[in-house]
Amino acid sequence: MSSLNRRRAGWTIVNLLVVLYAVIPLWWIISLSFKSTGTVTDGNFIPTSWTLENYRNIFDTGFFTSALINSIGIGLITTAIAVVLGTMAAYAIARLEFRGKKLLVGAALLIAMFPQISLVTPLFNIERRIGLFDTWLGLILPYTAFALPLAIYTLSAFFREIPWDLEKAAMMDGASPTQAFRRVIVPLAAPGVVTSAILVFIFAWNDLLLALSLTSTDRAQTAPVAIANFTGVSQFEEPTGAIAAAAVVITIPIIIFVLFFQRRIVAGLTSGAVKG
Amino acid sequence: MTSGPHDGDGPQGRDQHPPVHSDIWVPPEQLNRPAADRPAAEVPAAAAAGAGAAGGTAVLDQSPPAAPAGRHGSTDRRRSERRLAYWLVAPAAVVMALVTGYPIVYAIWLSLTDANLRDPGEQKFVGLSNYGTVLSSNYWWTALAVTVCITVVSVLIELVLGMAIAMVMHRAMFGKGLVRTVVLIPYGIVTVAAAISWKYAWTPGTGYLANLLPDGSAPLTEQIPALSIVVLAEVWKTTPFMALLLLAGLALVPDDLLKAAQVDGAGAWTRLFRITLPLMKPAILVALLFRTLDAFRIFDNIYVLTAGNHDTGSVSMLGYNNLFKAFNLGVGSAISILIFLCVAIIAGIFIKGFGASAPGSDDEGR
Numbered sequence: 353m354s355s356l357n358r359r360r361a362g363w364t365i366v367n368l369l370v371v372l373y374a375v376i377p378l379w380w381i382i383s384l385s386f387k388s389t390g391t392v393t394d395g396n397f398i399p400t401s402w403t404l405e406n407y408r409n410i411f412d413t414g415f416f417t418s419a420l421i422n423s424i425g426i427g428l429i430t431t432a433i434a435v436v437l438g439t440m441a442a443y444a445i446a447r448l449e450f451r452g453k454k455l456l457v458g459a460a461l462l463i464a465m466f467p468q469i470s471l472v473t474p475l476f477n478i479e480r481r482i483g484l485f486d487t488w489l490g491l492i493l494p495y496t497a498f499a500l501p502l503a504i505y506t507l508s509a510f511f512r513e514i515p516w517d518l519e520k521a522a523m524m525d526g527a528s529p530t531q532a533f534r535r536v537i538v539p540l541a542a543p544g545v546v547t548s549a550i551l552v553f554i555f556a557w558n559d560l561l562l563a564l565s566l567t568s569t570d571r572a573q574t575a576p577v578a579i580a581n582f583t584g585v586s587q588f589e590e591p592t593g594a595i596a597a598a599a600v601v602i603t604i605p606i607i608i609f610v611l612f613f614q615r616r617i618v619a620g621l622t623s624g625a626v627k628g
Numbered sequence: 629m630t631s632g633p634h635d636g637d638g639p640q641g642r643d644q645h646p647p648v649h650s651d652i653w654v655p656p657e658q659l660n661r662p663a664a665d666r667p668a669a670e671v672p673a674a675a676a677a678g679a680g681a682a683g684g685t686a687v688l689d690q691s692p693p694a695a696p697a698g699r700h701g702s703t704d705r706r707r708s709e710r711r712l713a714y715w716l717v718a719p720a721a722v723v724m725a726l727v728t729g730y731p732i733v734y735a736i737w738l739s740l741t742d743a744n745l746r747d748p749g750e751q752k753f754v755g756l757s758n759y760g761t762v763l764s765s766n767y768w769w770t771a772l773a774v775t776v777c778i779t780v781v782s783v784l785i786e787l788v789l790g791m792a793i794a795m796v797m798h799r800a801m802f803g804k805g806l807v808r809t810v811v812l813i814p815y816g817i818v819t820v821a822a823a824i825s826w827k828y829a830w831t832p833g834t835g836y837l838a839n840l841l842p843d844g845s846a847p848l849t850e851q852i853p854a855l856s857i858v859v860l861a862e863v864w865k866t867t868p869f870m871a872l873l874l875l876a877g878l879a880l881v882p883d884d885l886l887k888a889a890q891v892d893g894a895g896a897w898t899r900l901f902r903i904t905l906p907l908m909k910p911a912i913l914v915a916l917l918f919r920t921l922d923a924f925r926i927f928d929n930i931y932v933l934t935a936g937n938h939d940t941g942s943v944s945m946l947g948y949n950n951l952f953k954a955f956n957l958g959v960g961s962a963i964s965i966l967i968f969l970c971v972a973i974i975a976g977i978f979i980k981g982f983g984a985s986a987p988g989s990d991d992e993g994r
Contacts, residue, residue, distance in 0.1 A: 359801060360801065360802075363800050363801045363802060363803065364803075366796055366800070367796070367800060367802075367803040367806065367807055370793060370796055370807050370810065370811065371806070371807070371810050373864075374810040374811055374813040374814055374868070375810065375813065377814075377817075377822060377825040377826065377829070377864060378813055378817065378825070380825050380828070380829055380836065381821060381824065381825035381828070384825075384828055384834075392834065393833050393834045395833070395834060395835060395836055395838075395839045396836075397836055437719045437720040437723065438720060440716040440717070440719065440720065441716060441717045441719075441720040441721070443716060444712070444713040444714075444716040444717045445717075448709050448710070448712060448713040448716075449706070449709060449710065449713070450709070450710045450713035450714060450717070451710070452717075453713075456717060456721060459721075459724065460724065463724055463728050465917075465918075465921045465971065465975060466728060466968075466971070467921075467924065467925040467944070467967045467968060467970075467971045468925060468927075468944075469925060469927065469943070469944040469947040469948065469963075469964060469967055470732060470735065470947075470964040470965065470967055470968040470971075471727075471728060471731050471732065471735070471964070472947065472948065472951065472964070473735060473738065473947065473951050473957060473960040473961050473963075473964050474731035474732070474734040474735040474738060474961065474964070475727075475731050476951060477734075477738070477743075477957060478730075478731060478734065493723070493726075493727050494727050496723055496727070497723050497724050497726070497727030497728055498727075498728075500720050500723060500724055501724075504720065554816070557818065558818050558819055560819065560820055560927065560928040560931065561927045561928070561944065561948070564931075564948070565948065565951070565952070575818075576818055576819075576820040576821075576928075579820050579821070579824065580820050580928075580931060580932055592828060592831075592834060595824055596824065596825075596828065599818070599820070599821035599824045599825070600821070602818050602820075602821060603816070603817050603818050603821040606816045606817070606818065607813055607816040607817065609816070610812045610813075610815065610816035611809055611812060611813075611816070614808065614809050614812055617812065617815075618808065618812070618872055621815075621869065621872055621873075622872055622873060622875075622876040
């Protein structure tokens with residue numbers, strides 16, 4: 353009995369360590385974001401006085417708000433395009449026979465591993481020339497290209513698991529092809545599509561290098577760029593609280609999302625990479 | 629071989645593999661086996677996959693090829709299926725080729741010229757001299773050394789730590805759900821936000837970690853301490869991903885085998901090194917490959933934490949600075965191509981390690 357208790361205590365400690373590992377840096381930045389200007393440098397782990405001042409400040413400067421809008425817009429459009437194109441390609445890869453399938457899969461894998469910096473110089477030059485520099489489209493295109501392998505891998509792994517015969521069975525039971533597709537296939541495929549949409553959105557939301565290189569003004573600058581390059585009103589005072597608040601704003605929605613769709617994301621991440 | 633377009637897999641394919649489930653790692657060797665005894669008609673495609681690994685532009689050749697010579701019978705159906713497949717695949721292939729294939733070719737061209745942003749009109753062919761400039765410069769070798777150090781150290785730590793966390797997720801008596809949930813927090817955090825958290829944690833006067841250090845130390849302004857912090861930030865953010873990949877591999881190690889070994893008197897470490905790890909080799913290799921290539925292109929953490937000062941810049945940082953501070957397109961492109969070659973070499977080494985079971989080399993036959 354006591355050995356069971358000891359094991360129980362051991363696992364509690366181990367679990368606690370993992371939780372602390374994951375939570376401490378997140379808590380730290382949240383804590384910073386609620387500290388007032390006077391206490392931000394006190395190094396306390398818990399704010400001695402809580403304030404929303406930092407959050408008010410970042411939304412008062414139109415600069416962060418527009419970056420946030422750019423991030424959301426670019427992220428959503430990228431997700432929509434990548435998921436639609438990815439679904440089409442993944443369906444073909446999972447269910448149809450065609451030549452060049454392996455070529456496509458190999459090329460997608462290659463792009464997934466591609467060092468993005470290798471594209472920054474040429475893309476920068478090309479986009480300036482054709483007027484895509486510092487536009488939404490100028491970011492959506494490269495994001496889509498880099499997200500497609502992720503979408504294709506995740507989706508084709510999901511599609512391979514769908515029992516497609518159910519479609520035939522439904523039609524035998526009198527459903528029309530459209531009905532069979534809508535009532536049988538769509539519900540089965542939806543989890544995979546949602547998963548890949550989440551992964552693609554996180555990718556686009558997270559990117560710094562491309563956004564930093566291919567934008568220059570608030571027309572298309574995304575939130576990570578705004579935060580990384582945030583300088584305060586005076587250059588002698590580091591706007592720690594405001595930066596922390598901005599970081600929290602762009603992080604918390606994603607974390608809630610990730611925790612909410614936890615199972616799907618784990619399945620998607622491992623299928624996308626492991627099955628690759 | 630395959631009995632019909634809508635069966636997806638051949639019947640043997642189904643028998644050999646367990647139903648593919650996303651939580652289950654299927655060792656690539658197993659997946660590969662049917663590929664070996666596939667009829668000759670499919671071999672060209674396999675060869676093409678190899679070519680695909682050589683350059684992204686190859687995707688451009690997606691135009692429908694002539695009907696394969698070796699196949700007769702039910703060709704109409706096959707052909708219409710193939711046509712549908714090409715229509716479905718084309719948009720994705722075109723986007724990927726346009727955005728990655730074309731620019732990389734363009735970068736090769738730029739790297740052979742003296743193009744720069746100061747006087748855009750002038751562009752002279754200068755041969756390989758940009759490569760000479762880069763390869764004879766200390767900046768390149770420092771950045772490369774920094775990048776290799778960060779990559780090796782952080783991937784090794786991630787492997788050990790990730791393995792430990794995977795074990796916890798796999799074996800914990802209780803709270804598995806909780807652990808599996810919280811490890812996704814680092815994955816979900818935007819890299820820039822996490823980097824800022826680490827930066828302020830180590831900023832003297834502000835941070836809880838800097839306050840633990842002796843007075844007057846500013847870790848982010850010295851090379852080795854700063855690099856350690858970069859590694860810390862990188863490890864923290866990506867270990868969960870590693871752990872999840874390893875967990876998928878861990879799930880494939882049969883419990884019976886471990887129990888049998890235990891009965892035979894094998895200790896925990898012996899079981900880990902003699903049974904678990906060897907059986908997980910494919911999963912470990914895939915995880916290492918993905919993480920190594922990912923770590924090699926490290927940019928965000930360094931940009932936020934040190935901006936590459938005090939000799940802490942990675943090759944990605946160098947490429948970026950060259951373009952936006954030195955405005956030199958030619959040299960910048962040469963750096964781009966060199967980084968690309970480095971990545972190709974790393975990938976090549978890993979693929980050798982995989983043997984024939986590289987990801988993507990088989991695949992979809994199952």
